[in-house]
Amino acid sequence: MMHVTWDSGLVIASVFIAFLTSFSALDTVARVTDSRGIKALLWLVGGGAAMGIGIWSMHFIGMMAMHFNMPMRYNPIETIFSIVVAVLGSIIALWVVFRHNQFTLKNLLLGSIILGTSAVAMHYTGMAGLRINQPIIWYKTPIIISIVIAYSASAVALWFAFQLRNNDAGVLNRFITALVMGAAIAGMHYTGMYAAHFDSTMQVLPGGLGSQRLTIWVFMSTLVILGSNLFGAMIESQLRVSRMASKLKQNNEELRQMALHDPLTNLANRTLFEDKLNDYIQRAKQNSSSFSLLYMDLDGFKMVNDAYGHDIGDKLLVEVAKCLNAAVNPSDILARVGGDEFVLLSYAGSEADVSRLAETLVAAIEPEFTVETYELRVSLSIGIAMFPAHGIEAREMLFNSDSAMYHTKNSGRNGFSIYQPSMSPIGRSQVQLKNELWRAIHNNELRLFYQPKLNVTSAAIIGYEALVRWQHPERGLKTPDKFLPIAEQTGMILLLGEWVLNEACRQLAIWHQQGADHLSISVNLSAQQFEQKSLIYLVTRTLEEYCLAPDKLILEITETTAMRYPQESIKILEELKAIGVQVAIDDFGTGYSSLLYLQNMPATELKIDRAFINSIGHKDTDPRLLSMIIELAKNMNLNIVAEGVESEEQQTYLVNLGCDVHQGYYFSRPVPPSEITVATTKYQARA
Numbered sequence: 255m256m257h258v259t260w261d262s263g264l265v266i267a268s269v270f271i272a273f274l275t276s277f278s279a280l281d282t283v284a285r286v287t288d289s290r291g292i293k294a295l296l297w298l299v300g301g302g303a304a305m306g307i308g309i310w311s312m313h314f315i316g317m318m319a320m321h322f323n324m325p326m327r328y329n330p331i332e333t334i335f336s337i338v339v340a341v342l343g344s345i346i347a348l349w350v351v352f353r354h355n356q357f358t359l360k361n362l363l364l365g366s367i368i369l370g371t372s373a374v375a376m377h378y379t380g381m382a383g384l385r386i387n388q389p390i391i392w393y394k395t396p397i398i399i400s401i402v403i404a405y406s407a408s409a410v411a412l413w414f415a416f417q418l419r420n421n422d423a424g425v426l427n428r429f430i431t432a433l434v435m436g437a438a439i440a441g442m443h444y445t446g447m448y449a450a451h452f453d454s455t456m457q458v459l460p461g462g463l464g465s466q467r468l469t470i471w472v473f474m475s476t477l478v479i480l481g482s483n484l485f486g487a488m489i490e491s492q493l494r495v496s497r498m499a500s501k502l503k504q505n506n507e508e509l510r511q512m513a514l515h516d517p518l519t520n521l522a523n524r525t526l527f528e529d530k531l532n533d534y535i536q537r538a539k540q541n542s543s544s545f546s547l548l549y550m551d552l553d554g555f556k557m558v559n560d561a562y563g564h565d566i567g568d569k570l571l572v573e574v575a576k577c578l579n580a581a582v583n584p585s586d587i588l589a590r591v592g593g594d595e596f597v598l599l600s601y602a603g604s605e606a607d608v609s610r611l612a613e614t615l616v617a618a619i620e621p622e623f624t625v626e627t628y629e630l631r632v633s634l635s636i637g638i639a640m641f642p643a644h645g646i647e648a649r650e651m652l653f654n655s656d657s658a659m660y661h662t663k664n665s666g667r668n669g670f671s672i673y674q675p676s677m678s679p680i681g682r683s684q685v686q687l688k689n690e691l692w693r694a695i696h697n698n699e700l701r702l703f704y705q706p707k708l709n710v711t712s713a714a715i716i717g718y719e720a721l722v723r724w725q726h727p728e729r730g731l732k733t734p735d736k737f738l739p740i741a742e743q744t745g746m747i748l749l750l751g752e753w754v755l756n757e758a759c760r761q762l763a764i765w766h767q768q769g770a771d772h773l774s775i776s777v778n779l780s781a782q783q784f785e786q787k788s789l790i791y792l793v794t795r796t797l798e799e800y801c802l803a804p805d806k807l808i809l810e811i812t813e814t815t816a817m818r819y820p821q822e823s824i825k826i827l828e829e830l831k832a833i834g835v836q837v838a839i840d841d842f843g844t845g846y847s848s849l850l851y852l853q854n855m856p857a858t859e860l861k862i863d864r865a866f867i868n869s870i871g872h873k874d875t876d877p878r879l880l881s882m883i884i885e886l887a888k889n890m891n892l893n894i895v896a897e898g899v900e901s902e903e904q905q906t907y908l909v910n911l912g913c914d915v916h917q918g919y920y921f922s923r924p925v926p927p928s929e930i931t932v933a934t935t936k937y938q939a940r941a
Contacts, residue, residue, distance in 0.1 A: 264319035268312045268443070273436035275308025276411065277429065302345030306372070309439060310340040313377055314472050316443050317384075324458050332383030336376045343372020351412050365412050370405035373439075377404075377446050385459040388452070396449030400442055407438035516590040518568055519575035527589035527597055531648045534587075534599055538641050544603035546640050548612060549655035550578075552594040552619075553633040553667040556743070562628060563819060564785050569625045574632070581618040582611075593745030597655075605640070605672055612636045612670035620668075635662040636670035644673045649689075656685040688740050694724055695749055701725050702757050703924035707776070707895060710905060711914045715932075717774035717808070719917065720758035721924045722750070742780060751783040756796055759807065761927050763800035770932035776808040776838060781815045785822070790829050797835075804834030808859060812841045816855060824855055831856045838895070842883065860887040862913070864898025870907045884911050 278301070313336075317326075347369035351361050377400070381390060414431045514526035522530070534545050552574065559567040571594065578596060582588055587599040598615075602608040619634045637658025645651035658673040665671065694700055704718040724732040741747040755777050762775040783789065797804055809830065816823045816839055827837050838859035866880045887894045896908050899918030908916060 259321040261319045268315040269440045272312040272439040276435035277432035302348045303341050306341030306344035310337050327385040329383040336380040339372050340376040366409035369408035373404045386456050388456040391451040393449045400446035403442040411435045519590050522589035524591040530587045546600045546602045546608040547651050547655045548598040549637040549659045550596040551635050555594040573623045577618045581614050633668035635667050638672045699725050705924040707917045719776040747780050759796050759800045765932045774806045778810045784811050808836040810838045810840040827856045859893040861895045867898045870904045
């Protein structure tokens with residue numbers, strides 16, 4: 255046999271090209287996966303071509319690394335065919351595996367067969383292209399091993415390529431994978447080379463392609479092709495980064511738009527308005543100029559909300575916002591700062607100018623609004639404060655314009671008033687309370703107190719009702735009746751209610767961690783909260799945040815709220831039931847319920863109103879009504895809670911009627927969590 259030596263430099267170069275080819279292929283499939291249409295096809299063809307040429311170049315340079323005692327020459331036809339079969343095989347294999355961006359065993363096997371077959375055909379066709387006078391002597395075992403390696407390497411390469419098809423796979427992962435793939439490709443080639451042996455009498459035939467210059471050109475061309483592929487990928491990456499930066503800038507602008515604008519009307523919100531008001535004040539001070547602040551409130555909007563629901567009310571607000579926006583100058587700042595409250599910053603610098611503007615706004619709202627099938631009518635009450643006559647600071651101007659608005663309401667509505675120091679003190683106190691409540695929500699002045707619910711038969715506390723209080727920095731602790739009506743009028747009840755739900759669940763989670771995981775928590779929902787579209791999401795998110803079982807949360811709604819829109823209420827209650835949350839009908843017996851609707855409501859608890867409890871023991875009270883309510887609740891499989899129990903007589907009477915769960919001052923007033931110890935499971939009776 256002829257003695258063959260190996261050029262170590264070319265061997266290393268061939269292995270490096272195998273690695274570079276693998277890395278290029280991994281990067282290319284990421285481009286194919288992230289692209290669509292013609293762009294994905296171009297990446298597929300370009301990447302497959304680069305991969306095929308890279309594999310062929312590795313093979314050819316590996317052949318050049320074999321040193322005979324004579325320079326080798328190659329047949330052009332076989333050489334070109336070996337290039338074509340490598341390129342086509344790579345393109346088709348990538349197309350089979352990545353055409354639907356879904357990994358299946360069938361696609362992997364088919365792609366592996368195509369790529370492996372093309373690699374075997376390329377290798378042995380290329381070897382057959384040697385221009386020699388003696389046939390190559392092949393050893394079968396290395397040939398079989400090389401074929402097995404070819405198919406296995408193809409399967410591994412395509413599997414790795416699919417697993418790392420996303421751009422977020424990481425450069426290090428691709429680098430390591432490319433080393434493995436390159437080693438597999440090189441292993442297949444050099445195993446196949448080991449199977450070839452040459453007779454000692456072998457002579458090189460003239461003609462064909464010479465090896466020395468061809469080696470240089472193949473090596474340089476391969477680097478150019480693979481380098482171009484990688485360079486194209488770098489350019490594409492830079493373009494993607496540029497597009498992402500542009501998209502990020504756009505998203506940030508959209509987020510800023512959302513953060514500073516009311517989502518319903520797309521007008522400026524309170525945050526943006528307050529920033530603009532401060533800007534107006536600074537410019538007016540610098541230029542010694544004047545401007546006007548108009549505080550507007552819709553008359554009759556609450557009646558629309560109560561009669562037709564919040565969905566119709568929201569659509570009415572959108573139409574009102576359009577009318578107001580059309581009536582003001584483009585340079586004016588119109589904002590929505592509450593449920594049905596709007597404010598306007600205008601450069602109107604005299605009372606005459608701002609009066610004409612206010613008249614225009616009032617007139618714009620006078621016509622009927624058509625919302626769906628309803629003809630709705632509301633009016634506008636406006637309060638006006640002017641800089642600097644009615645305030646030189648933002649808070650002062652807001653306060654005075656709000657006071658003037660309340661003066662308009664108290665004077666007959668549907669008009670406007672310019673602020674005067676003698677404006678109604680009642681209106682001023684309402685404005686002050688509203689502003690202070692807004693501050694209280696944001697300055698952590700709210701507190702939750704908890705009143706126990708007691709099973710008097712077992713003397714066990716089964717849960718607590720969360721009741722909100724306001725720790726006013728100047729006036730001390732304020733009960734809900736002092737501030738909840740204002741919160742409901744201004745729309746702050748939603749923000750306040752969300753805080754109550756979050757704080758109650760946070761406290762319950764603490765009690766559960768202390769070992770009292772039997773406790774439940776009851777949270778009152780206002781009508782606005784109960785009807786808001788995000789209620790289910792809000793409840794689910796809060797429960798998940800504090801890792802609470804849904805059945806440990808009881809949401810209380812009044813009988814009046816439940817029966818205002820019975821069919822809608824049933825739908826909402828069914829959604830709450832579906833996530834496992836319990837619902838209690840509060841103040842039962844004070845409304846005018848339809849028992850047909852009530853029995854279909856998926857509630858879990860009925861709370862008897864304190865008015866019935868207070869009547870226990872009175873001579874002029876018929877006890878049969880209370881007994882009927884308790885019997886009704888039992889027949890509906892509802893838990894029964896008597897609230898407002900204040901005496902032993904009331905407790906005994908209720909137990910005799912079959913109501914065992916009580917809540918009231920007889921057991922405990924609402925107290926802060928610092929005064930509650932949940933380590934004991936039994937209620938300690940009063941001395």
